[in-house]
Amino acid sequence: MTAKQNTLVSKKPPQHARRTLLVEQLESAAYPFIFKYLGITDGSEALRLHREYRGNIVGLSYLGLTRWLDSPAIKKKQSPQGYSLQSNRVSADGKFTDSTGIRFLEIDGVRVALSLFHRNIGFPELHMAFYVRAEDAPRLGTVFTEIERAPSQLHDLVLNGECSPVPAFAGVSGDDIVLGEEIRKVVSSNTIDLLARADLYRQLGVPLKRGLLLWGSPGCGKTLCAKMLMSQVPRSIYVTCSDLDQFGNWGIADIYAVARRLAPCLVVLEDLDVLGGIDRRNQSGRPLGQLLGELDGLEVNQGVITVATTNDVAVLDEALRNRPGRFDLKLHFPNPDHELRLQLLKLFTKSLALATDVDLNTLSNRMEYGNLSCAHVREVITRGIIYATDELPVGSKAAPMIAQAHLERALTVLADPKRRKIGFEPERG
Numbered sequence: 001m002t003a004k005q006n007t008l009v010s011k012k013p014p015q016h017a018r019r020t021l022l023v024e025q026l027e028s029a030a031y032p033f034i035f036k037y038l039g040i041t042d043g044s045e046a047l048r049l050h051r052e053y054r055g056n057i058v059g060l061s062y063l064g065l066t067r068w069l070d071s072p073a074i075k076k077k078q079s080p081q082g083y084s085l086q087s088n089r090v091s092a093d094g095k096f097t098d099s100t101g102i103r104f105l106e107i108d109g110v111r112v113a114l115s116l117f118h119r120n121i122g123f124p125e126l127h128m129a130f131y132v133r134a135e136d137a138p139r140l141g142t143v144f145t146e147i148e149r150a151p152s153q154l155h156d157l158v159l160n161g162e163c164s165p166v167p168a169f170a171g172v173s174g175d176d177i178v179l180g181e182e183i184r185k186v187v188s189s190n191t192i193d194l195l196a197r198a199d200l201y202r203q204l205g206v207p208l209k210r211g212l213l214l215w216g217s218p219g220c221g222k223t224l225c226a227k228m229l230m231s232q233v234p235r236s237i238y239v240t241c242s243d244l245d246q247f248g249n250w251g252i253a254d255i256y257a258v259a260r261r262l263a264p265c266l267v268v269l270e271d272l273d274v275l276g277g278i279d280r281r282n283q284s285g286r287p288l289g290q291l292l293g294e295l296d297g298l299e300v301n302q303g304v305i306t307v308a309t310t311n312d313v314a315v316l317d318e319a320l321r322n323r324p325g326r327f328d329l330k331l332h333f334p335n336p337d338h339e340l341r342l343q344l345l346k347l348f349t350k351s352l353a354l355a356t357d358v359d360l361n362t363l364s365n366r367m368e369y370g371n372l373s374c375a376h377v378r379e380v381i382t383r384g385i386i387y388a389t390d391e392l393p394v395g396s397k398a399a400p401m402i403a404q405a406h407l408e409r410a411l412t413v414l415a416d417p418k419r420r421k422i423g424f425e426p427e428r429g
Contacts, residue, residue, distance in 0.1 A: 021144060022050040025134070033079065034113045034131050037104050047137045050129040051144050056250045058124035059164040060151055060258060065116075065128065067150035069103075077104040077111075107143070110136045151235070152262050158230060161239040162250060163258045171231035177224050178343045178374070183331055187212065187225060190329060191305050192232050195264045198303070208264075209301040211326050213272070215313040216333030219375025222309040225333070226268045229307060236266040241274040244287055252290035256301070263303030272308040273315050292319055295326040335373050338364050344374055348381040355403040363407055370415035383410035 025047055040046055053061040068074065079102070103114040113131040118124070128147075132140055151157065158169040179187070190210045194201065198208055214222040230236040237259055244251060259265040269275075275287045295306060306327075313321055313330060320326060336344060341364040349360070367377065384407040388400035 022048075022052075023137075024048040024050065031113075031131070034102065037077070037079075037113055038111055038131065038133050040133060045134055046131055047134050048129050048131055049137070049140060049143070050127065053126040053128075055123050056162045056164070056254065057258070058118075058126045059162075060159070061126055061128075061148065062118070063154075063157075063165060064147045064150035067154060068147045069105075071150075073108055075106040077106055079104055108139065110139050112136075112140065148261065155234045157235045157262070159235075159237045159258070161237070161243055161255065163237065163255065166238070169230070170227075172224060172227040173231065174228060176347075177221060177228050178336070178340055178347060179221065179225065180340065183333070186329065186331060187229070191229050191266070191307070195233065195303070195305070198264070208303050209305065211295055211306045211328050212308070213313065213316075213321065213327040213330045214307065214309045214333055215311070215330060217335060217373055218311055219373035220333040220335060221374050222333050223270065224374075226270070226307050226309060229266055229305075230268060233266040233305070234264065235262040236268065237262075238268045238270070240270045241287075242271055244275070252287055252294055256294040256299070256304070259304045260299065260301060263301075265304055267304060267306045269306065269308040271310065272320070273310045273312055288317060288320075292317075292326065296323070335371055336377065338368065340374075341367055341372070341377055344377045345381070348378055349402070352381075352385070353399050353401050355401050357404045358402065358407065359404060363404075363411065366408075366411060367415070370411070372415075376414060380407060380410045380414060383413065 025044060035041065035043065035046065038046060069076075100117050101115075103116070105112045105114055110132065115127075115129040115131065117127040128144070130140060130143060156171075158166045160166050174184075190212055194208065194210060201208060214225060216222060226238075230238065237255055239255060255267065259267050269291075275291055295301075308327065310316060321330065342360060345360040345364060349358075363380075367380075370376070372380075384402055385400065387406040387409055388402050392398060392400055
């Protein structure tokens with residue numbers, strides 16, 4: 001098939017970008033079944049609207065296409081031949097590597113043939129082309145914009161650092177996490193409540209963008225808090241900063257470009273110190289420089305909330321830890337006090353069979369000198385369950401009865417009373 005090109009692409013984009021819309025006037029009838037469906041005989045009467053997506057953006061683009069195809073305005077029609085024009089080439093491991101096909105559609109009364117070509121040649125690539133009568137083309141002027149905006153209408157969408165959907169994300173509710181009342185209120189008012197009151201804040205001139213930096217010792221609930229927010233914000237992107245070097249040409253700037261498309265959107269940056277804790281004088285500083293610009297640069301991040309976690313805020317670059325507009329709030333997640341430990345113990349034992357001698361208040365008091373984190377409290381319960389299960393007869397499937405002795409033993413193993421700190425050395429007889 002030959003074609004007369006009306007709009008040229010002057011520059012090859014990066015692998016992860018989308019190409020400029022290409023409009024071609026057809027000059028031959030290489031696809032007679034498409035022309036038959038459109039009701040034309042001469043290729044010059046039709047136009048091909050084409051756009052190409054490459055790299056990490058492909059998954060999100062395909063998700064948007066799927067959402068768009070399911071909208072009520074799109075009607076699926078039968079092929080003029082009466083059979084499906086779909087084909088897939090399957091790799092040895094059983095996964096589709098190449099997928100092509102023609103879909104015959106009717107959009108608001110306009111007949112359209114949609115050609116798809118999806119392949120992976122070291123990086124994913126997706127080609128979308130709409131064939132339409134030239135006279136009807138103006139009515140499809142926003143079709144690619146609608147497809148690209150479709151994911152922003154999705155709910156419970158969680159993407160990983162490469163912006164691929166995470167279908168098995170385990171949600172965390174507010175009841176699954178124990179936080180101090182003050183921290184819980186501050187986190188909510190600067191994230192979920194901020195987005196819920198978007199109209200009011202716009203009237204007051206408050207930017208709908210916030211940055212929260214959660215810091216504290218490992219195992220104190222920072223990641224769990226971030227996952228709770230991900231469960232309550234319609235769309236979120238979860239980035240493990242240590243993995244950024246593995247993303248090839250994909251980086252912080254691309255992640256925030258997607259977040260702006262999905263707004264309102266939450267971006268979670270796990271272990272931020274991997275980016276911000278490196279001396280910029282001895283490193284290229286590319287990820288850190290990108291992050292500084294994306295958090296508060298030329299782009300407007302309306303509707304984008306950033307939540308970052310770190311175990312040591314002191315090692316972060318000064319431009320991150322002391323710069324409102326990038327991270328507006330620093331929230332310390334300390335080891336739990338007696339009241340929070342007691343709440344944690346009740347949460348972790350609510351589905352267990354506890355003996356009558358179990359005294360969670362006493363157990364929490366005994367933890368005072370161990371400097372226990374939330375994760376350590378959970379480990380005390382886990383080990384107590386294991387000790388109780390070990391006492392069951394071989395082959396028994398009965399639920400164990402957890403006694404105070406099991407929990408006290410677990411705590412004794414974890415806490416070193418001489419140094420008053422937590423150790424993980426195995427118990428010695």
